[in-house]
Amino acid sequence: MDQDMILSQVVGGSLDAIAREMSATVTRTARSPLFNEAHDFTTGVFDLSGRKSRLVAQAPGCTLHLYAIVGAVDHLIDAFRYDLHPGDILLVNDPYHGGSHSLDWTIVMPVFYNRKPILLPAVRSHMGDNGGPVAGGYNPKSQDIWHDGLRIPPLKIYERGEKRQDVFDLIVANNRLSHWLEGDLDAMIGACKLAAGRIQQMLDQYGAEKMIGTIDNRISYTERRVRDEIASWPDGTYSAETYADHDFQGNHDIKVKATVTVTGSDLHIDFTGSSPQVDGFINSPLSNTTSFAFVGISTCCDEDIPINEGYMNPVTVTAPEGTVVNPVLPAPCGHATACVGAEIAEAVLLAIAECAPKRVGVNAHKLPLAYTNGVDEGGNQWVNLNFFGYTGGAGAAYQTDGWGLYPPVMTGVTLPSIEMNEIQYPSRVLRHEYVADFTGSGKWRGTPGLDVQIQHLDNSSTSVMMAGVRNTTKGFVGGHDAPSNKVIVNYGSENEQDVEETAFAIKMPPGGIIQFYRAGGGGWGDPFERDPELVLEDVKNGYVSIEAAEKEYGVIIDREDLSVNIDKTNRHRNSSKKKRMSD
Structure with a gap:
């Protein structure tokens, strides 16, 4: 048992290191400032030991990609499950094929062992442009998914190790930033090829069966940790709703409602009651919705828990079709990773605040x-x-x-x-x-x-x-x-x-x-419970004015020596508290 645990840590740590090396490769070789400066991408490794892929390792990256990449990998594998070969590299960006918005592109390269695809390094990146009517891809006048930009369904850009130059040229030709795009794609592909080589060495050393066994152990460890957290919350059903201001085409106060049900160590998130899909480009495809829901959950758990499939196993999501959280084709989705993605995570956290207030924020x-x-x-x-x-x-x-x-x-x-x-x-x-x-x-x-x-x-x-x-x-x-x-x-x-x-x-x-x-x-x-010395520190740092210290926090600060007047502060806070209770 001890040896299995040690091997699981070694293999898991190695896969984490591979994901981080992929991230460093993209950063250092890409052309676009979105990559080499802003780091707006995520790298990870998946396994394919069953019908569905599983996330087994992920480097720190753009957190809103955290689980959106899972849907994209699954759609790629479904499309080519019986037509995968060593040297194949796959690409997708379509929001209706596991994407989020069409600016986020996912590249996957299967790694084979004994003629079977076993592990899958992947990169998901926000591209500087994706064709379509407007430069940059954010089109507030978008009326359907084609107005958002070029839709790339699951396809191969490398086949059996050979670059499909015609497909590559087609994609680059449909992009305003072709002088960046070609280099960015090469950086993503290069990261996957580097990871494939590292993974192949591990498979040769340990064999597929032992590798998958250690991955199972690591996923089980993460799942136990997440279940322990959920089990500490009282059983029950908790609901909250929040709103996006508008959809950029005249519809206002777009509702996102989340109902969270805790049953032992299981958590169910139901978005029933959210607004119907809207005309504007804020509709959130299912993979984007689940990703923001899981981001909310992950912020409630200890940060030392390994990020992998185990995070997802205790959680199920319901998102009714035809709503703003699960639109049907051809609803536009170009802005979903900000709006209503923000509201999805916010609604989930507001609901969890009712049962686990110390874990949210x-x-x-x-x-x-x-x-x-x-x-x-x-x-x-x-x-x-x-x-x-x-x-x-x-x-x-x-x-x-x-x-x-x-x-x-x-x-x-x-x-x-x-x-x-x-x-x-x-x-x-x-x-x-x-x-x-x-x-x-x-x-x-x-x-x-x-x-x-x-x-x-x-x-x-x-x-x-x-x-x-x-x-x-x-x-x-x-x-x-x-x-x-x-x-x-x-x-x-x-x-x-x-x-x-x-x-x-x-x-x-x-x-x-x-x-x-x-x-x-x-x-x-409650702001009136903030430590007066912390308020004073904020005043000295210029974050809070003396007037706001009194109004927002009930803290009276003497202007001459910038000190807290404790007696006046206590009297002011007590009188304000009594007034609020009477109101």
Whole structure:
């Protein structure tokens, strides 16, 4: 038994290391800043010992890809189960074939042993463009899935080790960023080939039967840990609902409802009661919905639990067809990884808050998406997702203030270097700083909000998709909700425009500025229970004003020496508490 456990750790650790090496390979060899700077991709390894693939290892990456990649791998295997050969490499991006939105592409390479496909290294990446009507792929005027961009069903781009150049050329020709895309695809393929070589060495050393046995043990370990967590929650049924502001085509307050049922160590999530699918491009395909649901679950569990199929085994999901959480063809899905993905995770966590309040929090993904495109001096098109404008927004959790520059659903994404960003794009980051009183207050507060200015030096075009304006990021367990996001295009000019819901292809002259006010995250717990010394520290750091310290937290701070007046604070908090109880 001890030897089996040791071998399971060795094999599992090796597969984790392979996934991380794949991630490093993509980062260091890709051309697009989305890869080599922002790290907007995920690498993993799957096994194929049964009818369905199983996630066995995954490198830290873009967290919202966490389980969406599972559906894509399954659809690829289903399409080619009886036509897989050594050297085959598969590709898919179609939201209706296990994808999320068509900007996320998945590449898989089966590794064979004794003529059977055993393990599957995979890369899922957000591409800078995917064809379609608009540069960058986010099309707020999208009316069907074809308006979102090029649909790639399951296909082979390598067959028996030979590159299918005609297929490759077709894909590259249907992309505005072909000068990046070819290199990015090569980086993804190269990572899979490197992993395949490493995995083949392990199969030669241990044999398939022993490898699968150790993988079974590792998955069982993860499942036991997750089941132990769920079993600590009281049995019952818990419901919550939240709303997206709009679908960018006139429909407002799109509901996502989650009903969580805890039965022993089993957890069922039912999205019945969510809004019907909508006209706009926020509909969430099933794989995207399950991914955001599992992201919510994973944030409630200990971070040292290995990420693999064991996370999924205790959890089942119901998402009625024809709803915003499981649309039917040809509903558009281009923005689903932000909206309504954010609401899916939020609704799940709000429901879990009723039975496990100390385990929830931190989710905050209501991005004010504003992407800019243009043409450089060499005639090449460029698309800048303006990542600096999306930073911030992480909420609080039990005993933890919000931290970092990205919310948990994007924690694998790294903030690009400002200097490299200004080399790779004709842009300047003029401002990127915290703002006082711009987050959800609580016993533990959200990450402070940000004031960001991005200037583009050449003629450019910007489209904005607002979120979190009316239905802002929720606080938990009495914590206050986050404030509203705000974006202004052509800031400071006579053509300045404050975007209420969406702005499409706004022309910006050289020197045009986008102004982001990115709200912080939601709070956790009653703000009047926050340690006054922590409030004072926030005041000294510029996160909270003296006025907000009194209004939001009930803490009276003397201006002259910046100290807490304990007597006044206690009297103010007690009187406010009595008033709230009487109300």
